[in-house]
Amino acid sequence: MADFLKVYGLGAEFDSAADLLHAAEKIRDEGFKKWDVHTPFPVHGMDAAMGLGKSWLSAPVLAGGLTGLMTAVGLTMIPSFVLYPVIVHGKPYNFFTSPAFFPIFFELTVLFSAFTTVFSIMAFNRLPQWYHPVFNWERFKRATDDGFFLVIEARDPKFNESKTRDLLETIGGKHVTLIHD
Amino acid sequence: MSDATVSLDCPKDLERAPLVGSERKFPWITQAVSEIVEGRTPKWWWVLFLPCALLASVGLLCIGYQISNGVGVWGENHPMGWAWDITNFVFWIGIGHAGTLISAILFLTRQKWRTSINRASEAMTLFAVMCAGIFPGIHVGRVWMAWFLAPIPNANGIWPNFRSPLLWDVFAVSTYFTVSVLFWYTGLVPDLATLRDRAKSRMVKFLYGIFALGWRGSNRHWRHYEMAYLILAGLSTPLVLSVHSIVSFDFATSILPGWHTTIFPPYFVAGAIFGGFAMVLTILLPARIVYPKLDDMITRNHVDKMAKIILLTGSIVGYAYLMELFIAWYGANPYERAAFWNRAFGWYGWSYWVMMFCNVISPQIFWSKKMRSNYIVVFIICQFVNTGMWFERFVIIVTSLAQDFLPSSWGHYAPSWVEVWTFAGTFGIFLSLFLLFMRFLPMIAISEVKIVVPEANPHYHPKPEPAPGTPAPAVAQTAH
Numbered sequence: 001m002a003d004f005l006k007v008y009g010l011g012a013e014f015d016s017a018a019d020l021l022h023a024a025e026k027i028r029d030e031g032f033k034k035w036d037v038h039t040p041f042p043v044h045g046m047d048a049a050m051g052l053g054k055s056w057l058s059a060p061v062l063a064g065g066l067t068g069l070m071t072a073v074g075l076t077m078i079p080s081f082v083l084y085p086v087i088v089h090g091k092p093y094n095f096f097t098s099p100a101f102f103p104i105f106f107e108l109t110v111l112f113s114a115f116t117t118v119f120s121i122m123a124f125n126r127l128p129q130w131y132h133p134v135f136n137w138e139r140f141k142r143a144t145d146d147g148f149f150l151v152i153e154a155r156d157p158k159f160n161e162s163k164t165r166d167l168l169e170t171i172g173g174k175h176v177t178l179i180h181d
Numbered sequence: 182m183s184d185a186t187v188s189l190d191c192p193k194d195l196e197r198a199p200l201v202g203s204e205r206k207f208p209w210i211t212q213a214v215s216e217i218v219e220g221r222t223p224k225w226w227w228v229l230f231l232p233c234a235l236l237a238s239v240g241l242l243c244i245g246y247q248i249s250n251g252v253g254v255w256g257e258n259h260p261m262g263w264a265w266d267i268t269n270f271v272f273w274i275g276i277g278h279a280g281t282l283i284s285a286i287l288f289l290t291r292q293k294w295r296t297s298i299n300r301a302s303e304a305m306t307l308f309a310v311m312c313a314g315i316f317p318g319i320h321v322g323r324v325w326m327a328w329f330l331a332p333i334p335n336a337n338g339i340w341p342n343f344r345s346p347l348l349w350d351v352f353a354v355s356t357y358f359t360v361s362v363l364f365w366y367t368g369l370v371p372d373l374a375t376l377r378d379r380a381k382s383r384m385v386k387f388l389y390g391i392f393a394l395g396w397r398g399s400n401r402h403w404r405h406y407e408m409a410y411l412i413l414a415g416l417s418t419p420l421v422l423s424v425h426s427i428v429s430f431d432f433a434t435s436i437l438p439g440w441h442t443t444i445f446p447p448y449f450v451a452g453a454i455f456g457g458f459a460m461v462l463t464i465l466l467p468a469r470i471v472y473p474k475l476d477d478m479i480t481r482n483h484v485d486k487m488a489k490i491i492l493l494t495g496s497i498v499g500y501a502y503l504m505e506l507f508i509a510w511y512g513a514n515p516y517e518r519a520a521f522w523n524r525a526f527g528w529y530g531w532s533y534w535v536m537m538f539c540n541v542i543s544p545q546i547f548w549s550k551k552m553r554s555n556y557i558v559v560f561i562i563c564q565f566v567n568t569g570m571w572f573e574r575f576v577i578i579v580t581s582l583a584q585d586f587l588p589s590s591w592g593h594y595a596p597s598w599v600e601v602w603t604f605a606g607t608f609g610i611f612l613s614l615f616l617l618f619m620r621f622l623p624m625i626a627i628s629e630v631k632i633v634v635p636e637a638n639p640h641y642h643p644k645p646e647p648a649p650g651t652p653a654p655a656v657a658q659t660a661h
Contacts (some may be wrong), residue, residue: 015202017639020639036399038397040371040398042404042406042632050401055407055411058412079340079343084338084340086333088342103423110356110419111356111359111360111418115363116363118366118367122394127395130391130394132397134397145379146206146207146211156461
């Protein structure tokens with residue numbers, strides 16, 4: 001049956017975070033591009049070992065925060081200065097009273113930034129994605145418990161089923177398995 | 182004490198206690214936390230849940246009674262326009278500060294011991310803020326007009342006053358709740374994936390799977406995830422400080438003696454952290470008894486550190502109380518002096534001394550390490566703190582309003598049964614929600630606790646063998 005299914009890639013299991021980190025360094029140095037490691041928790045130093053740079057999640061969050069700030073400026077100033085100036089106790093209501101809006105500026109900046117953070121991480125990670133070929137691999141369940149996995153995708157130009165399998169085995173991968181889509 | 186967790190030339194008394202006791206490994210952590218959710222509902226759970234749910238229903242009935250009859254069913258009167266309702270609001274919102282403090286501020290300050298207590302404290306935060314939100318909602322009287330709080334023109338075409346601290350409060354509390362939910366859920370996703378992967382039945386797998394969003398522990402995901410966590414922590418840190426500051430503005434921007442003080446924002450924030458940690462311990466200490474396995478994750482060390490935070494913030498609060506008295510005297514404003522004299526020796530003087538004893542005197546016992554490691558003592562002190570923090574808000578609100586400028590406008594206040602049972606009802610709501618949380622979601626952040634285990638450090642090697650003459654490898658010290 002499996003012969004008719006499209007091959008997604010090759011997966012290998014490692015014993016520890018340290019082993020996986022060293023394996024990732026080797027795969028990076030071999031020049032693979034379409035591959036990933038799966039761990040139950042973020043492994044310190046893995047980004048460098050995989051050759052990944054800094055996450056630029058902060059860029060959309062900055063934009064979101066500025067949108068929040070502008071929204072707050074508009075929301076407080078337009079009604080208070082233009083649409084419906086509320087005069088309380090004969091106190092001033094001109095532009096120089098704007099510091100009274102700062103708490104709202106702050107809160108909406110934070111609110112919009114937080115929403116942008118959560119939606120951006122979902123967009124960056126393409127989540128939710130309830131189906132993924134790696135879930136077809138029976139051992140992969142342990143990726144959220146104590147399993148350390150490395151998966152090289154078949155669409156990587158350097159992928160070759162037998163050579164990649166050998167490579168994974170020489171760098172210490174166990175249970176090297178062909179994963180079908 | 183694990184040999185692997187300390188460098189070998191470190192004197193014994195300077196060693197740090199391991200964050201996860203008994204040298205537990207990853208599968209043990211997964212199992213210990215997941216089995217709480219996966220096992221059959223224990224009997225004690227029903228024994229606790231049913232009375233709590235009943236109490237919550239009583240609270241809801243009282244709210245219904247109050248809405249259908251008007252706020253006249255409360256003991257509030259003129260001049261006591263605010264009393265138990267706002268006391269309860271500030272009390273609950275204050276409790277809601279510990280969770281975000283633990284998850285955000287302690288994260289930014291690299292306090293790794295936070296990992297095992299942050300999930301439960303964040304959940305507690307959410308439930309406390311829900312309880313808090315009830316009170317301003319119903320105290321407006323005509324609840325169906327609560328939408329007047331929204332930043333839109335009301336039924337008469339009048340916009341709200343954006344310069345009013347009460348409106349700031351609407352923004353602060355709703356932002357705080359929303360951001361806390363987002364932060365909490367972001368942290369939950371990897372653990373929901375753990376429960377999904379362990380699920381035996383298709384239905385359970387489906388439900389956890391939906392909310393796990395297809396998380397597969399990919400490092401390309403963790404990279405953004407860690408950044409998101411850092412950003413959310415960075416956003417929540419000033420947020421948590423702002424919320425109680427803005428709540429304190431509700432009082433501080435008025436001209437009422439006893440409320441009109443600049444010390445309020447820091448004093449309220451310290452008090453909130455103080456009360457919040459007491460509530461975290463109130464909930465986690467019993468949880469450790471019913472789930473003994475939690476002992477290795479919520480260790481003596483954790484309880485000790487939380488007790489120290491209670492001692493610190495309690496002392497800050499005590500300093501604020503004394504400074505208020507000093508400024509009242511030094512400011513030479515006769516109304517201010519009278520307000521503080523009445524606080525201590527006036528109609529409600531007893532409540533001032535209850536507050537002083539519970540918040541300032543009782544936590545001082547935590548100077549003793551022996552007392553901090555005695556769970557019964559810690560639990561009792563936490564109950565004093567919970568009581569004291571409620572009385573603090575009662576003292577601020579009621580004593581200031583009861584006797585302000587003119588003796589002709591003074592008035593007594595006593596709560597009605599409706600107020601008392603509404604307040605009791607919010608404890609029912611809070612505890613019922615927390616029990617449900619314990620039953621259906623992992624109460625300890627599984628993936629985060631794994632990070633602080635020595636094996637999670639990629640430079641960890643099971644048995645470090647220092648070559649003679651070379652400094653001992655600092656293996657797992659970096660993992661702390």
